[in-house]
Amino acid sequence: MAELKKLNLCVPISGNGSNLQALIDACAVPEFPAQIGLVISNKASAGGLERAKKARIPTLVVDHKAYPTRADFDQVMTKAMEDNGAELICLAGFMRLLSDAFCDHWRDRMINIHPSLLPSFKGLGVQQAAIDAGARFSGCTVHYVRKKMDTGPIVVQAAVPIQSNDTAETLAARILVEEHKIYPHAVRLIAEGKVTISNERALIADYNKQTQSLINPPTEN
Numbered sequence: 242m243a244e245l246k247k248l249n250l251c252v253p254i255s256g257n258g259s260n261l262q263a264l265i266d267a268c269a270v271p272e273f274p275a276q277i278g279l280v281i282s283n284k285a286s287a288g289g290l291e292r293a294k295k296a297r298i299p300t301l302v303v304d305h306k307a308y309p310t311r312a313d314f315d316q317v318m319t320k321a322m323e324d325n326g327a328e329l330i331c332l333a334g335f336m337r338l339l340s341d342a343f344c345d346h347w348r349d350r351m352i353n354i355h356p357s358l359l360p361s362f363k364g365l366g367v368q369q370a371a372i373d374a375g376a377r378f379s380g381c382t383v384h385y386v387r388k389k390m391d392t393g394p395i396v397v398q399a400a401v402p403i404q405s406n407d408t409a410e411t412l413a414a415r416i417l418v419e420e421h422k423i424y425p426h427a428v429r430l431i432a433e434g435k436v437t438i439s440n441e442r443a444l445i446a447d448y449n450k451q452t453q454s455l456i457n458p459p460t461e462n
């Protein structure tokens with residue numbers, strides 16, 4: 242049987258890396274159409290680095306404080322990603338703003354996961370912001386990255402009801418559970434070539450079939 246050509250991912254992180262772990266677990270399944278070639282962190286203390294090492298994935302720390310400008314830092318990252326043959330950049334809790342040049346270079350080849358239903362609630366502290374706004378639902382979004390923070394074509398979303406006694410922490414925890422499902426799902430859709438971008442919308446071939454199991458439990462027929 243012909244060997245599956247896997248999409249090569251680079252995952253930049255800054256922290257705990259639970260989304261990285263979800264991608265590691267997905268990639269461990271032989272049929273999954275992607276693999277992680279490199280994990281980059283801007284912080285040597287990021288917990289996600291241990292997760293990568295445990296999975297025998299190459300890691301690189303690029304300390305942003307060592308570079309005079311954001312552009313210098315981004316150039317070093319791009320060089321490392323290209324040397325590794327990265328085909329899709331999956332930002333996973335990477336807490337640095339990206340330069341315009343970096344966003345242009347990786348346009349349509351870089352995605353991010355954000356803990357709200359974009360375009361609502363961009364930036365940081367979004368779980369508290371959704372509670373404060375009295376929203377009935379929040380959730381998470383996987384989207385292609387554009388220059389303006391937390392914008393870009395939406396690939397997959399999951400909604401999470403907000404309960405009246407929610408704190409930012411309880412809501413964040415329930416959203417994270419969904420993040421760990423939709424990030425690998427979005428990567429799979431992209432790796433299988435099912436996502437195209439048209440007029441700044443991400444179109445997914447056979448959308449209902451592809452995403453139904455995330456919205457409702459699969460039905461018999």
Ligand code: GRF
Nearest residue numbers: 257258259260334354355356
């Ligand atoms: C997640 O909530 C993600 O949506 C946001 O940063 C957080 C990263 O968490 N971009 P983790 O490091 O993946 O656990």
